[in-house]
């Protein structure tokens with residue numbers, strides 16, 4: 001056995017030998033590539049008293065792949081109201097309950113939020129086991145700004161509601177991350193192009209799987225590709241922040257001229273900078289030049 005395999009097996013053995021304390025465990029699972037399971041996820045799924053998942057047949061395949069033979073109970077939007085009290089009672093009885101979704105991180109466009117709220121309200125321990133996440137995998141491979149991003153889930157399926165939602169997000173100064181169904185990709189990208197305009201964008205498809213692809217372009221370019229190629233599989237749509245608007249010197253001078261008739265140069269420069277979203281120093285310099293031209297003086301304020 002390769003040293004790395006021996007070490008991983010040792011570490012897993014250590015985890016498996018420890019008792020799992022009572023609590024609700026939110027376990028991230030692979031979004032395609034089963035190699036992305038974590039050692040903690042395996043050890044938790046193998047030891048939790050209760051295992052809940054969205055689709056028992058789907059998750060049974062994952063467990064079988066790792067030779068974990070455990071009963072699975074469904075927890076999904078249709079039975080959640082009935083199942084939650086039972087899971088909370090199990091937590092109250094000192095059991096460990098693990099929740100997984102079909103893929104990725106539970107609660108992210110997946111069930112679990114109300115369960116976590118109620119478990120916390122009842123004073124139970126809630127532990128998140130981080131791991132695969134389609135939104136983060138897409139964000140980090142898209143080549144768009146990562147310092148500020150807004151995950152906005154699925155866009156509405158109906159075109160009018162979708163455009164309304166996009167209009168709400170138009171001025172958000174962040175990378176936007178959406179989940180999207182392949183059947184709606186082309187029309188959503190076309191709406192994005194119309195409502196949000198030209199900006200950097202990407203579609204991340206089938207991440208961690210055989211046909212993984214990250215395609216970049218403007219929303220209009222990507223809409224054209226999607227309409228033509230009709231890509232399949234699971235996908236995430238990402239939009240970079242709005243591009244900075246270029247403000248011309250003439251526009252700044254026009255605004256300053258109006259303001260200089262009622263306030264000092266310093267005040268006018270600040271108000272102009274705030275209004276146009278530019279640096280105050282730039283507005284001030286243009287104001288100095290305007291005053292110089294008007295009076296023949298140096299223009300700058302001395303006080």
Ligand code: SAM
Pocket residue numbers: 031032101103104105106107108109110132133134135178179180181204205206207208209234235236
């Ligand atoms: N909770 C999951 C997570 O954290 O990744 C997301 C669940 S959500 C119901 C499913 C959506 O995630 C898909 O419709 C798709 O937009 C995105 N997704 C899931 N797996 C993906 C993959 N391998 N590549 C790209 N997008 C994926």
